[in-house]
Amino acid sequence: MRPSSDRRRALALGGGIGLLIVFWALSAAGTLPTGRTAVELVAGVCATVAVCVGVRRNRPAATLPWWLFAAAQATATLGDSLLYGIGNLLDRHRFPGLWDVCYLAQYPLLVAGVVVLARRRGLPGGLTDVLDSATIGVAGALVAWVYVIAPGLSAEHSSSSSFATRVTALAYAASFPALFAAGLLLVLDRGRRGPAGYLLLSHLSAVLAASLLYLPRQIDGTDQNGGGAQLVALLGALGLGGAALHPSMRELTSTRKRSTAVLSTSRLLALTAAALVAPIVLTVQSVRGETDGLVVVAVSSGAMFVLIIFRMAGLVADQHQAAITDGLTGVHTRRHLDGELSAAVDRALREGHRLGLFLIDVDHFKSINDRFGHPVGDDVLVEVARRLRAATRPGDVLGRYGGEEFAVLVTDLPEIDLAAVGERLRRQVCATPIRVGTRSPGGHLDPPGRRTDPPRPGDGPRPAGEQLVAVTVSVGAAAIPTHAADTFGLVAAADSALYAAKSAGRDQVAVSGTIGAPAGGDQLAVSGAAEAL
Structure with missing residues (x-):
């Protein structure tokens, strides 16, 4: 690795740590939120630029996923500018707002980037990994809706904003499992991720966490200044920038030979836990005497049931294919x-x-x-x-x-x-x-350069x-x-x-x-x- 590259990464790391220190100092001093907002916006812009620089310098085999990630970060930064600019500085804050359009647009861009990235890497399980991710994603969305989003929606809203509020909240609720399931595709992928892969996963996790912190307080109007969501968003932006600048980002888009997916013990336990989420939530809600979320529980339970049935059918098909296929040559047994x-x-x-x-x-x-x-x-x-x-x-x-x-x-x-x-x-x-x-x-x-047979006329050069x-x-x-x-x-x-x-x-x-x-x-x-x- 060239020393100049090491210096650039050291400067980028130092800049990220510096932004965190400034943000912490402003929060500890109890100053106006304008300073913290400025730090968050700077981090978002820097993360977008870092992705562009990383693509240019590291030259990954597939650049489309990274451009989608950059577009998602730029969209989120624009949303922050609208929220803290129009909403807070001009005192025109309410939910939903124009900034929510930007935040919601971030999700399909991220999901598309992760899906393209996963397909480029070569999913080991193909459709089975998608079904597993969707099953766990539906379970996570059910918990988020019942215990995070629904309580905010139960608050009193004016008749003029109630419909828009519910539609926007439903849009967020649909986006959560999509991004969660897309992130699980990378988690379930048993290939090598490198530091860039883990930093990218931290960015996806931060996006979900920031939205879960942002949404309930915006719905009921108790958080006008972002609160902890700003810190989480700042960490997520730094994770994306670090993933793009690290040389291991090239490995994330390298095509690998597809292997057969294995229903490991950890994956089986995760699917079992996901399948039990609906009955557990139903039991808890019944004990608490709350019946508002029963329809959501029923729909989620049915969706997970259908996904698991398809998963089991795929598992049977995989086992049949493995039984009739020679493991070495790929022809029939x-x-x-x-x-x-x-x-x-x-x-x-x-x-x-x-x-x-x-x-x-x-x-x-x-x-x-x-x-x-x-x-x-x-x-x-x-x-x-x-x-x-x-x-x-x-x-x-x-x-x-x-x-x-x-x-x-x-x-x-x-x-x-x-x-x-x-x-x-x-x-x-x-x-x-x-x-x-x-x-x-x-x-x-054998050692490089060794050949045990002489070259023949017409063979051409051999590595x-x-x-x-x-x-x-x-x-x-x-x-x-x-x-x-x-x-x-x-x-x-x-x-x-x-x-x-x-x-x-x-x-x-x-x-x-x-x-x-x-x-x-x-x-x-x-x-x-x-x-x-």
Whole structure:
């Protein structure tokens, strides 16, 4: 890190601490609120500028979230200017006011920024994280409404302002769970956040806390000068500015590989607590003899019930997908493939369709593991699976049959195309060498710059620590009803053809029915005919 960058961050940190000290000194001296308001406004402007500077200097992969955060902070600062300028200095303060429009506009900007940020990072759970966040958000909104917002609305208001007051309060109440749920997307994300991520979360928390401090007192007219909401807003602005200026803000927008969401113990406890909020609130309100919030409790309880049902349905779907998907290659498992094969055979025999089975074995795979290590062998299997998937049609079933062996199930296949399809699969795999990271047999990355194989003409430049592995496959093909009359016979015929292909020298296709010929005879003729196609 350049010394100048360290100095700039030190100056920014010192400036933030200085604003806090000035704010505390003005509060302790009991001076007019104008000074504290000025400090808060300065902090808001500085936070907006800091986001712009951070985007320019740190150059994150995605800038849109940060521009949305800057717009939200600028909007909130404008609202503060209107509230403490028109409302307090000109003594025209009442709720709601023009400043509330600015405060409410801050929420969709923040929510949009967080959602874009979360999608850029790659949500580990996708829809499940959204459902979990929404469930907990609804529970938090219920508590905020019953114990923070509703008591203020129960106060006497003039008939002319009552409707506007309730509509504005409802708008705040709808904004709270949206921002809360959006913030939970980052909390539930198990990826690396860095200091910038935690500072951003502190900013989101401060926005919610400031609004919860501001709203009730503005509704009943007991707080004209902001009170604790000013300090919380000041801290939130400093958190946003610090997040944007810290170099780790680049990590927040870096795309990561999506992983499978796990219903951890902590998340399960959080969802359980959220589901219990409605009955607990209902019990407390009944004991206190208050029935005004029963409709809100009922609606919130129904919303959480629906969200949890969708969450459980998603969990069942995830578990089913995990059960039929190979954890390494992402193709179907042997168990799922056996079930699909049995059903496809019955359907083919019943409807008179031709069903093809292709068994594909990676040639000399043990030597790849012995030479480069098992991690590189795993990388090779992943790439072979990807290439085989690219060579299949929609409706074909690709699965990992065992170890380095794959299987492809093809429906509605004319017999004349059996060898051609097998050759297409073979060519797809061996068309180009597989580029993998150089690893030692122990699984560790080799030192940068080391290459264990010489460059080949036409390969192009290769990064240090990376090499090419030439991979070929042998393919055995059989079809129903041509080569077998049931599932067991089809598998046996394809397996015998695969054995013949390997015995004849590997890197070729053998079709069942020619396996009785002398080695190198009809088997090679089948492959040669496919080459002509």
